[in-house]
Amino acid sequence: MPDIVIAGLVLGGFALISSSGLLYASKKFYVYEDPRIEEVTELLPGANCGGCGFAGCSAYAEHVVKEGSLEDPCPVADSETMAKIGEVLGLQVESSEKMVASLMCHGTVQNSELMMDYEGIEDCWAAMLVADTTKACAFACLGLGSCVEACPFDAMHLENGIVVIDDEKCTGCGICIPTCPKNILHMRPYSKKVTVTCNNTDKGADARKACKVACIGCMKCEKVCEDDAIHVNNFLAKIDYNKCTNCEKCVEVCPTNSIQIRGQEVHVAADV
Amino acid sequence: MDASKQLLVMDSSPQGRVTESTSKIMNTVSLTLIPALAVSVWVFGWDAVRVLALTSVFCVGFEWLLSKWVSYKIDYMDGSALLTGILLAMNLPSSSPWWLILIGSLVAIGLGKQVFGGLGQNIFNPVLVSRTFLIISFPVELSLWPKPFAYDGSTGATPLGVLKTEGVGALSGTSIGDLAMGQMGGSVGEISALTLLLGAAYLIYKQYIAWEVPALFIGTVFVFTGIFYLIDPTTYADPVFHMFTGGLFIGALYMATDMVTSPLTKKGRIVFGIGCGFFTAVIRLFGSYPEGVSFAIVLMNGFVPLLDKYLPDKKFGMVKNG
Amino acid sequence: MLLRTFKRGGIHPPEEKLSADLAIEYGEIPGSLLVPVNQHIGKPCNVLVKKGTAVKRGDVLAEADGFVSSNVHAPVDGKVQKILNFPQLGGQIKECIQITPDNPGESYQSVLEGDTFQEVDVDGLDRDEIRKTIAKAGLVGMGGAGFPTHVKLSPPPDKTIDTLIINGAECEPYITADHRLMIEKSDELVRGIKILQKLFDDVMIYIGIEENKADAIETLEQATKDEVKMKVIPLKTKYPQGGEKQLIKAVLNREVPSKGLPMDVGVIVQNVGTLKAIYDAFFYQRPLMERVVTVSGNVVKRAGNILVPIGTPVSYLIEKYEIDKSRIKRLVSGGPMMGRTSYSFESPVSKTSSAVLFFDDSVYDTRDENPCIRCGNCIAVCPMGLPVAQVTEMIKANNVTPDIKNYIMDCIECGSCSYVCPADRRLVHWMRFGKNIINREN
């Protein structure tokens, strides 16, 4: 059996040389990667939505591990997940409430009259190149759905010429906020259902002319609020969600229905 | 909302359009094929009409069926499917059996066009995808070419086929005039160069097709085969023969100039035309198939995205003034 | 006659110059005027008046804020009724000063005749003085863009200006305002040009006019026959001959570099309307308060060119020209190729409104976008040599890569591509949308 011996020796010797080469290479070219990056990536939702401002979940994981802090938390992950990620990093994480996107407008085509027959490209920014608004109210939702297009979670839909947001599907990633040319999307805590559905800063009479459910800046809500949570500035009411207790008193008192409870929207304006 | 109130239209500039439309272009191209089709009917009899009717019905039919199925909008009556059908008929022998036409139409519309995303998205000319598919799949049917004026269904080889199998000697006696008028064996539309030229001239006048592509295509074939003819006239046929036989004219005038699958810019069209001509001549002279027009065009179709990207027009203001 | 033109691209839409032979009329002072505060490109003005302020014709209503800005003057005697936001011709909502005139219904011609002519010694004018007078009079480019004139006339010292081109091409269909000005006010124009001539050393002046305005060419040739350094250049009738870059290419065969300005090739281009305004500013001390507007379109019974004070609402023109309001589907300010649509009949005429056109559906009815069939027409007609079809597809796919950006920013939005597209694709709108995407990124 000298043949097989020779073959064995040749291959064995070759294996020895190759493996020492591998050994050398593995020592010389070793790149340390923090194992926690992978752990964090696996904990993250994995939607790669980009809401955090990084290119996907693994890039975000790399960032938080490198920084060693959770100062800008993943906007999509719930507090439990963030707590787990905090554990991996050895940090204490305060539980934060889920935020959802909210539209500061209720200018449906019934409430704020359509002023034109827009026939350009179906996109709010494209429409803004042709006209500053499509409705009587210059602040109103254009209703062409740039945000709907951008939402990665199918939480937004067009209804009656405005955007309707599904609080359950919304993950609070905030991608939609900058896609609105009218800047009428904002974030609010999931549990705080009372919102001002108007962004019109015109004087009361002008605002009322433009839209039936416009905030006219009458100050009634400010007076009725016991928690100092609602203030009128520039003829427009604004709720401070740190103070709001969901008492719904302002909703009752609002003469134009411009303060609404999410999920129980009153679609037609009250006759005043 | 007040219904009586008339809303003004808001739109981006310009507030006007030419009266052209996709379907108008498609239908005009279809109409210019009528003289060539008439010659075909004269040469091949009612069989040519049968093939034409079947391809048209099948192509529009398949497009209609697919429009029910795909997620994007298909306007099956915009004339593009009809044009595909007519051009497909012109690329088949008039003796084609119905099932061949059925498969050919399905391949043209389904595989050639809609799998890429429909009108405008296809990389390859649907008709030629179908033709090459059929040539490869059914070599028997696609080499039985009906003889001209023999309305009894007897078949023979095309002049190019004769050239390939029997050599130049067998061609003595074919007059160029007959070839130009279309008195030869071949597929329904590839026979009459003059009528095709007539139709295409109108399209060039209407600026529906670019003259660069057919001119350079035919010119390149002529020059290339001419060089070999001058080297050895006993082995290679003369360039005029190459010009008027086979599908060169329909290929150069109607297939290579297809808007969707030809380059967008002038420079690209020049390269495209020369490339088509070069490959046609190479396949005809050295390949195993007697005819190379469809292969050459499909091959060059694949280069179109590259030509578009790397041969754009010169942008205004790219030259520094002294 | 060998006509000059730009080489690349261009189209020739139907000219439809319905009002070419109609002399400029004078309007009356309307019952209420809306003077937009911001009628130029650049920084918005500061409003100086309040509700109830009584203003005299020529008073400054809003003052330029910074260098790239332009004054706005009261076009009539009257009282400030209100300051409000109102939709403009062109669709934007801008702050307007509503003025109730003291003498509504008074003929504007008689108001103009009240102004006194004052001879000015052009040779004795100081350059800074000229620029200051132009700035004070609130002059902006009256061709449509509205760039403050004094800024355009103050090139940085490292640019030598050797040529001044007067843009009388008026390549857009329907518009005839500049055409009529050139015929009726040719002497005034020449005097205006002479003032500009003072601003630069040894400057050659070309007046570019499309050949379809043969009478204007003739009149101006007559008016400039004694001038050595002024020359009328007949141009081929081709759109967009009046585009700044195309006009320079046609007249001088110089190509403005990509992302560059005309002054990079030593040229300044001025519209004829602006020159008339310069003349008024120097010889009548009259700031920019009025302009010639072409009223035309396919629903008007009679077209016309009318001189109206700025701030005149469109509804006044509709009444004056007895236009059937119910037939109007599109209200376009400017020409049909580059003009913008508007949605309110109360929108006022501004410094840049060269025409107000009224259309119904028969001229152009928006159709749905069809798939691109890659015919290449858009690329063939693009005067800027852009691969329009590919660029717009990339914008549509939201894939704006750096080299695509380069192409987008060179678009002059002339509309030739959309005009010839057989698939009714909104190519210009996509291009503008692409610019918007780029602006948002920055």
Place this chain on the structure above:
Amino acid sequence: MSVMEKFKRAFFTENPVTVMLLGLCPTLAVTSSAENGIGMGLATTFVLVMSNLVISIFKNVIPARVRIPSFIVVIATFVTIVDMGLQATLYDLHKTLGLFIPLIVVNCLILGRAEAFASKNTIGQSLLDGVANGLGFTFALFILGGIREILGSGAFLGMPIIPGDWRTILLFVLAPGAFITLGFMLVGMNKISERLEGTKS
């Protein structure tokens, strides 16, 4: 994970060919008939099962940094065994499959399972995984080969099933036919899984 679930995943939701698009070189090249598809699939299955077994046994011994070369050596060993075994027993099949048997070494499916599964799981699990994925691969190749055989040569598993005077579409036994068929298989697969997902939610 239960055995059933494992098989469902390997055959359907994570099928190596129609979903993961692994090992496309043999998939496209040798599937001109259903028989070839089965032969290729089973040969691959054998290599997959054996390499999964060996790798899961030695997973704690193999140093992480040289695992890939080690896996390749293990796989190569079994490929050589299959190659020789086929040559000895099924010579005709070996001749048709030709070069593609040695090329199993570089089939990403095998290395993929070794890396992703066998090197992290128990021996039993790895064996099961190998069998399931191998059979899933075989199944896909069988379907692909079957379609191409019926359309291209009018037969199924060597038995003529189309009347003699009918024409067959020659293109399908050629390479382009493999691409076209696989393309439509992917379309079908996506449509079916879309529909299944739709019924679930």
